[in-house]
Amino acid sequence: MVHEHSSDPSTATVNRLSVRNIRKKFGSLEVLRGISLEADDGDVISILGSSGSGKSTFLRCINLLEIADEGEIWVDGEHINMVKKHGKNMPASSKQVDHIRAELGMVFQSFNLWSHMTILQNVIEGPVHVLKRPRAECIAEAEALLEKVGIAEKRHAYPAHLSGGQQQRAAIARALAMRPKVMLFDEPTSALDPELVGEVLRVMRALAEEGMTMLVVTHEMNFARDVSNRVVFMREGQIDCTGAPPEMFSGESSPAFRQFIGNFRG
């Protein structure tokens, strides 16, 4: 059931994302204790676990918002170079960090839209100023993306005018506008009112069906079971068990995972 990884991902078939033996400490607290994961093109991987199990930190280590103390990361075959500085692990090149982040779309729990810009401005910001693509082209593409996530009529509104679900869909459009290789979702529905969760999950499901490679930290069991093709259950900074949803949810998983989903069923 555990995913095997080849000895050198650079010579093997290229994964969209490959993470090996990530470790991360905050002070004396060891949050990640050796996590490895690979995502092929089109994989939708749900990462489950109770709070404090290190799910979000793991996701943030992948796009370098946190820097792992140990371990290696490849994005679309490109190895992220690290150096030791004063005994701490650091990215070797800030240019590479920017480039890697541009290839990874991140969707945050609290949306994090830029409050002083309209929705359309939020979506074209990256393509125009980071990728330096022609503005008119970016606007046309942004409008198509906003259409796709169902908030085209809100494109000239500011984030504060929108409901949480609309803001999160705008944030997804903003991430997609960068044409990312992999999308990372950090509890995208956890800050939403229950009746707004569905509209965001529908957008995510459509993305999965289009073949987008996705890592989703979530508490939505139905999404994990129905949409993802792999479930990773994290516990105390390690991957407790992983597998395809049918096996995982039919009871072939670890006792800890069975207890975890038992809590959700109430």
Add this chain to the structure above:
Amino acid sequence: MDFAFIFQTMKTLLAAVPMTLGLFFLSVSSGGLLALLIVWMRVAKNPILSNFAKGYIFVFRGSPLLIQMFLVFYGLGQFGFIRYSFLWPFLREPFVCAVLSLALCTAGYSAEIFRGGLRAVPAREIEAARSIGMSGFLLVRRIIGPIAFRHALPAYSTEIVMMVKSTALASLVTVWEVTGVAQRLISQTYRTMEVFLCAAVIYLVLNFLILQAMALLEYRLSHHRRAAVSRLP
């Protein structure tokens, strides 16, 4: 009331308004640029830079502007290396000294105002920018700067109004701006009340116009907040 005298006084004082505005615009613009440099040093991780900025802000906020101006105007000439340098033709001009000391002083205050604006930028909006690959100057120019400026604007408009009034101190280093001309008129006519009232009216009108402009700027930069409030029933 002697309207003829007031009219004549107004005319004389208005002729000095360009000098007051010149002091104001030059010192606010160069002081604003200097403030950006100071605040950049103030928030830098390098302790030498941040301590230098702290010291600068302490000195220029903590001592009277009038004394700073006297030190620049009367003090600099005592140093031979300044008196014989290529800068001396500029530094012996009262106008240059007044602009220099006004700019140095407002830079100290403005740097702290801008720092307050920076601290109000939500960390998660910065994180969102980093997550799409923004960093360095691009991040400052597109995200941090515009948000910080909006937060700093109300306090900064107060500083600008203070600067209009501070230009009056330049009269004490022989710059013939509105207050200086008013004092000269008083020494000629001994009519303190009328002359100073006229001068006060001029400052009030200038500040009224400047405050209107700042309010307009603030209005145009705050669509995102205003609209959010108007949604409430």
